[in-house]
Structures are given as structure tokens and as C-alpha cells.
Amino acid sequence: MLQEFFDGRELCKSVNPDEAVAYGAAIMAAKVSGSSDKCVQNLVLRDVTPLSLGVEVRGEVLDIVIPRNTPIPTSRSKQYYTICDNQSVITTKVYQGERSKSTDNHLLGTFSIYGIPPAPKGAPSSMKCFDIDANGILTVTAAISTGKMEKLIISNESGRLSKEEIEKMVNDAEKYKLEDQEFKKKAEARNALEDCIYNMKNKIEEHNVKKRVQPDILKQMEKAIAETTKWLKDNQGAPFTMLHLMKVHLEFVCKPLF
Numbered sequence: 231m232l233q234e235f236f237d238g239r240e241l242c243k244s245v246n247p248d249e250a251v252a253y254g255a256a257i258m259a260a261k262v263s264g265s266s267d268k269c270v271q272n273l274v275l276r277d278v279t280p281l282s283l284g285v286e287v288r289g290e291v292l293d294i295v296i297p298r299n300t301p302i303p304t305s306r307s308k309q310y311y312t313i314c315d316n317q318s319v320i321t322t323k324v325y326q327g328e329r330s331k332s333t334d335n336h337l338l339g340t341f342s343i344y345g346i347p348p349a350p351k352g353a354p355s356s357m358k359c360f361d362i363d364a365n366g367i368l369t370v371t372a373a374i375s376t377g378k379m380e381k382l383i384i385s386n387e388s389g390r391l392s393k394e395e396i397e398k399m400v401n402d403a404e405k406y407k408l409e410d411q412e413f414k415k416k417a418e419a420r421n422a423l424e425d426c427i428y429n430m431k432n433k434i435e436e437h438n439v440k441k442r443v444q445p446d447i448l449k450q451m452e453k454a455i456a457e458t459t460k461w462l463k464d465n466q467g468a469p470f471t472m473l474h475l476m477k478v479h480l481e482f483v484c485k486p487l488f
Contacts, residue, residue: 276301280396283360283368286323286332288313289417295360298328298400302366307359316348320356324370324382326391328403330410330417336391336399343372343380351428412470419473423462426477430455433487443486454483 278301284294287310295306310320321342327335346355359371371381384390391399403410433439434451443451458480465472 277366278302279304279362281326281336281391281399282328283324283326283338285310285358285370286325288421290332291414291417292325292327292330292332292335295358296362302362303364305359305361307357309354310356310358312346312349312351312353312355315351317351317355318346318348319344320346320372320374322358322370322372322380322382324368324384327399329399329406330414334402334406334410336395338368338384338390339370339382341370341372341380341382343374343378345376345378346374347376352425416468416470416473419470419477420462420468423458423473423477423480426480427455427459427462430480430484430487433484439487447486451484451487454480 278299279296280298282292282294282298283296284292287293293308295308296304319342321340323332323340324338325332325335326338329335343356349355354375356372356374359369359373361369361371363369366386368384369381370384371379373379430451434448434455440448458476461476462468468476
């Protein structure tokens with residue numbers, strides 16, 4: 231209907247970020263100056279997170295806990311899991327940014343928590359909570375099952391990025407979008423292959439498996455696991471396709487285990 235009113239002209243449906251900032255600043259100035267205009271007084275302005283906030287997980291992947299443009303104050307929590315058997319310490323690296331690879335983002339801080347109870351790989355290890363108060367102060371807390379907690383507090387003055395740096399990071403995320411998607415895809419494939427090797431090794435060690443699977447077939451599977459483990463160690467930069475094919479091959483060789 232609106233397009234017809236303007237003789238069929240194409241409507242601009244995007245938001246100019248500079249105009250949005252200027253409009254918000256004008257409204258804020260009017261409110262602070264005590265304007266009696268009801269249109270201004272009835273408006274509520276809320277701060278938002280300028281960039282996503284998260285932690286580094288396996289494969290140097292940024293796992294986002296609080297997405298960009300989330301209104302503050304806010305609080306979000308996530309459960310994380312052990313990455314190896316009997317893991318005794320968890321190191322939390324807190325990042326700000328939009329890139330898939332953690333190190334391509336801005337590191338806000340690091341802290342560790344010790345004394346994790348012994349558990350196999352993949353068991354719940356810690357609950358991490360990101361809390362941003364009305365003043366923009368970020369508190370990251372990690373807690374384990376014993377009740378032990380560690381935290382990191384980041385204020386607006388310590389370690390945060392400038393407006394120009396934030397804009398650059400947002401632009402870089404768009405510029406390298408396809409590369410980031412490929413990186414995350416490859417990291418997930420590598421983690422999946424590592425998990426497959428771990429699961430096959432544990433399955434072979436089960437007593438009932440050794441009783442029902444013929445010794446020569448067991449040797450073939452053990453050889454395939456050893457070869458895949460070595461290949462993964464020697465090919466740190468392997469592409470997604472190869473990682474996926476190696477996983478499919480290992481699953482095929484070890485099919486008698488299931």
C-alpha cells in the first residue's frame with residue numbers, strides 16, 4: 231500500500247546505523263534535559279551488548295553465551311562438559327566478538343577452576359554464568375559440582391573495545407563470514423572424529439565385546455583406530471571432507487562392535 235502511494239518506487243527497508251545512533255542520542259538528550267514532551271517521556275531507552283560474549287571451547291571455537299544486541303541487564307548460563315577422562319582443571323577464556331574462531335575475537339580475561347571430581351570424557355564439568363548489570367559490568371562465574379566457584383569481573387573501563395574497534399569487528403565478521411563458517415564446520419568434524427576414536431577404543435575394551443568378536447576382526451579394528459589416531463595427529467589442518475571420510479571409514483571398520 232505504501233509503495234503504491236509513492237508510485238511503485240522501491241522502499242528502503244534497511245536501518246541506517248548512524249541515523250539510529252543520532253536519533254537515540256537526541257531522545258536521550260531530551261530526557262536528560264527534562265523535556266515535558268510526552269512522546270519523549272514515555273520512551274524507554276535500554277543499553278544492549280555491542281558484541282557477543284562467550285567462551286572458548288574445543289577446537290578454538292567461540293561458544294556464544296550472550297548474543298550481540300541483547301538488552302542489559304541480563305544473565306545467561308550454560309552447562310559445559312569434560313574434554314578428557316579425569317579432567318582436573320577448567321580454564322575459562324572469555325571473549326567478545328562475532329568470529330567463529332575464538333582467537334579472532336577480543337580476549338576479555340582468563341581464569342581457572344581446580345578440583346573437578348574424576349569423571350569420564352563428556353561428563354558435566356561446570357556451569358558458567360554471564361551476568362551484566364545495569365552499569366554494564368560483566369561478571370563471569372564458573373561453578374563445579376562440589377560447590378567450588380571462581381569468577382572474573384570486567385568493567386567498562388577494563389579491557390572493553392572502543393566504538394571504532396567494535397565497528398571493525400562487526401564488519402570483519404561479515405567480511406569473513408564464509409571463512410568462519412568453514413572453520414567452524416572443520417572444527418566440529420575434527421571433534422566428531424576425536425569422539426569417534428575415543429568411543430571405539432572404549433567399546434573394544436568391554437569384556438563382552440572381546441568374547442563375541444573374532445580375534446582377527448578385533449585386530450583389524452585396533453589397527454584402524456591406531457592408524458586414524460596417527461593420521462589425525464599428523465594432519466592438524468585437514469579439511470572437512472577428509473575428516474568426515476576418516477570418521478565414516480572408522481565407523482565402517484568397527485561396525486561389528488555394535
